[in-house]
Amino acid sequence: MNSRYSYDENNETWPVFILAILSVAVIPLTLQSIYEILFIKSKNSTTTIGSIDESNQISSNIKKFRSKNKKSKIFNKKNFILLIGWLFITSLIFKISTTEISSIPNPNNFDPYELLEIEYGTNEKDIKSHYKKLTIKYHPDKIRNKSDEEKKELEERFVLITKAYKALTDEITRENYEKYGHPDGPQQTLHGIALPKFLIEGKSSPFLLAIYIILIGLILPYFVNNWWKRTKSFTKKGIHNDSANLFVENLLNYKPSEIVKIETILKWLSQSKELKELLPSSKFTEENESNDEILEIFNKFFQKLELKHYELQIISKIPILIYGLIDISSSFRNTEITNVAIETLKHFIQRLTPSIKNELLQLPNVDVDVVDKTNIIRLSKLLKLSNDEIKSTLGIKSDDELIQTLSIAKKIPILKLIKAEFKVPGEKIVTPNSNAHISIKVLVKSPLHKGSNFVKKIPEIFLKEDESFEYLKDPFKIVNEQPILPKTYAPYFPVEKISNYIAYIIVQKDGKIADNPIFVQNLDLSNLELSQNQFENLENFKIGTFKIPFNQPTPNELGKYQFRVIIKSLDYFVPDLDFPVIMNVENPAKLExxxxxxxxxxxxxxxxxxxxxxxxxxxxxxxxxxxxxxxxxxxxxxxxxxxxxxxxxxxxxxxx
Structure with a gap:
């Protein structure tokens, strides 16, 4: 029985088909990967302005852990898969370029003009002339010194040429061609398969069918199921749903009369699902025992004891958990828990236990016992002392250690408020039921810089923002155009971290958070590189900008509404910015x-x-x-x- 299928026995079609499929996937992903490598900064690639060298402080244990967890932009799984894809593409291109294409036309694609090598509309005289030339070339009696296969191909072509000639000159043959598209009348419909016949009808076909079933029926559903479970198991902030539910439960059970301490936050963190999953099976027993085990790891970390790999993994998860807790507590409008959660994060980043001297203790080479006896708690106060006084205050023994400590201390940024106001893009006043935001201008200074009271005298021209259409359309563009903050000085934390600020609005009337905080990673720290004389020159220092969206329309009623804004560093122990801002909602008629x-x-x-x-x-x-x-x-x-x-x-x- 004749097969109804036409297979690609000469490997002319299937390599092209697979090449097209691979190219559709590989080429766009390759372009995306090249763009990411060349133009997109990774989490470990930030500005060097204001960066602090911590290489001499990192222990070998932390270095080893960071190197294992550091993701390369070039040597990663995605690029490895792309490399394999390009190897396949290269081999397919080579196969296509070296495969001889059969010169025999497909009988099902019958075109008499193409077969006779003439143009459409050629008159009968020219048709006969071309036909005679081709019969001389392809007539079986004229074939000499050809192999049997070549003779067969030429004979088949001669038959097609003859049919093409008749289709254009013989009435019956022409009628068949015009009605059925072929001089012999209706033809059997053939379905082409871009695969060799042995793969479909050969002995290997059951094996290929089994591979197909495993791929489509088992492997693909497995990966889709895992992806779906992970998507449904984690919140948008990246914490496990079970951990989020525990945080919510703790917040619901929280009593305003209770004092929330860092120990409270540590206890909540120890209940997190993702931390328990990192415990070895021998440690993962009952819930309370698991909680105690994680709390013990926290204590070892703060005591600066050496941690095992899985213990370092647990500590490295703390920032994302605290970010999730901050998001939930701010949704509850709970200011106290949000503040304590932020302080807890800073203690982890700097590996410090609670103390009022943390501004000094975050520096390297200091003696805790000596610092505890001093009356100084501020870096700015410390750096006004002479070098000998600083050595005795911090318990530093050598000049080399002092130089290292001062180089780090002077690059810890301190913010000074210049101006803060509610603004409505394109308006001179704040109008009712409008979309407003708080624009904040700050001066970034080093603890070494003195005399920052001149911020009150900064001319308005230095604070004026661009009011072009692009900036009015996106008021936060000015913030995003600022340099990305450098890596945090955190030699004792298991993973590298980019510096961050958090800013949120508090309603003065009830002291509760008005909306979810924003995290800021863009701020120019170039002022930290200025000397004292350069810093005092208005033309040298840069003014930083924060913008906090007010995610609800301004009140419909005219009047003054009082708010507070808090801006905190998530990395360093420095004075926070905490200041009032008044929203003065005015009548739109005043614009006239x-x-x-x-x-x-x-x-x-x-x-x-x-x-x-x-x-x-x-x-x-x-x-x-x-x-x-x-x-x-x-x-x-x-x-x-x-x-x-x-x-x-x-x-x-x-x-x-």
């Missing part, structure tokens, strides 16, 4: 009363030249800049009276 300052054209511009011809006023840049400075100084001083840094560095200010 506001006089918009339309600047006069510059004298050296075309508009300025035309204005001079008309006798209008033009803007002389130098004079205008001086007058603007004077006005801005006064207005900024008035604005600054509305803000007070609640947790300011009082020792620093007293020195200034």
């Amino acid at each position: 009363e506001i006089e918009y300052d339309i600047p006069d054209p510059d004298e050296d511009s075309i508009a300025g030249a035309l204005a001079q011809l008309r006798g209008d006023k033009v803007n002389r840049i130098d004079d205008d800049y001086e007058s603007d400075n004077d006005d801005d100084d006064e207005s900024d001083l008035e604005d600054d009276e509305d803000f007070s840094d609640i947790n300011t560095d009082t020792e620093d200010e007293s020195e200034e």
Whole structure:
């Protein structure tokens, strides 16, 4: 029985088919991988501005753990699979380029004009002429010195050429061709399969069928099921649902009369599902025993004892768990637990037990017993002492250790508030039922820098934001354009971490969090590289910007609404920013009363030249800049009276 299927016995089609399928998957993924390698910064690739060298402080145990957990942008599973894909593509291209294509036309794709090598519409005389030439070339009686296979191919071609000639000259044959597309009338329908026949109908076909069943019926469902279970088992913040449920339960059972301490947060963390899964099977027994085992690991970490690999893995999971706890506690609007959770994270990052001297204890080479006896608690106060006094205050024994300690201390950033206000993009005032955000301008300073009270005199021109259409469309663009923060100085933490700030709004009326906090990883720390003289020059230092979205429309009723903003470092023990901000919701009709300052054209511009011809006023840049400075100084001083840094560095200010 004749087969109804046409197989690719000469390997002409299936390599092209597989090449097309592979190319669709491999080429886009390769381009994406190249883009990520060249243009996208990885988690371990950040700016070097303000970075702190911690290489001399990291223990061999931590270095070994980091090297095992460090992911390369080039040598990873994805790129390895892509390499295999390109090897397959290369082999397929080679096979296609070296495979001879059969010159026999497919009888099912009958085209008499193509077979006779003439153009459509050629007259009968020319058809006969071309036919005679081809019969001389392909007639079986004319074939000499050919192999049997070549003779067979030429004979088949001669038959097709003859049919093509008749299809264009013989009435019956032409009628069949026009009606059925073939001079012999209706043809059997053939289905082409781009695979060799032995794979489908040969002895290996049951084996291939088994592979197909295993692949489609077992392996693919297994990976899809695992992916689905993982997706459903973890929250958007990346913590296990069981851990999130425990946090929610603890928050629901929390009584406002209870004092939440770092020990409380540690107890909650010890109940986390992902931490228990990292325990060896010998340690994973009853729930309470597992909790105690994890708490014991926490104690070993804070006591600076050497940890095993699985214990370091448990510690490395702490940041993501605390981020999840912060997200949940802020959803409960619980300010106290959010604050304590942030402090707990900093203690893990710097590997310090609770102490009021943590600003000093986060430095290397210090003697804890000596520091405990000093009255100094601020880095800014410490760095005003002489080198000998610093050595005795910190218990440092050698000059080399002192140099290392000071190099780290001066690069720990401290924020000073310059200005904070509610803003509505494109508006001069805050209008009812509008989308507002809080724009915050800060000065980043080193603990070594003195005299930062001049922030009150910074001219408004230095604080003015771009009001182009692009920035009005995306008010947070100015924040994202700032440099990415460097790696945190955390030589005792198992994994490298990028510096972070957290900012959130508190409603003054009830002292509760207004919305979920935002995490900020973009801030220019170039001020830390400035000397004291350079720092005091307005043209040298950079002003940082925070923007906190107010994720609900502004109130419909006019009036003043009081809020607080808290900005904390998630990595270093430094004074936090905690200041009031007033939302003054005003009548939109007031916009008509506001006089918009339309600047006069510059004298050296075309508009300025035309204005001079008309006798209008033009803007002389130098004079205008001086007058603007004077006005801005006064207005900024008035604005600054509305803000007070609640947790300011009082020792620093007293020195200034």
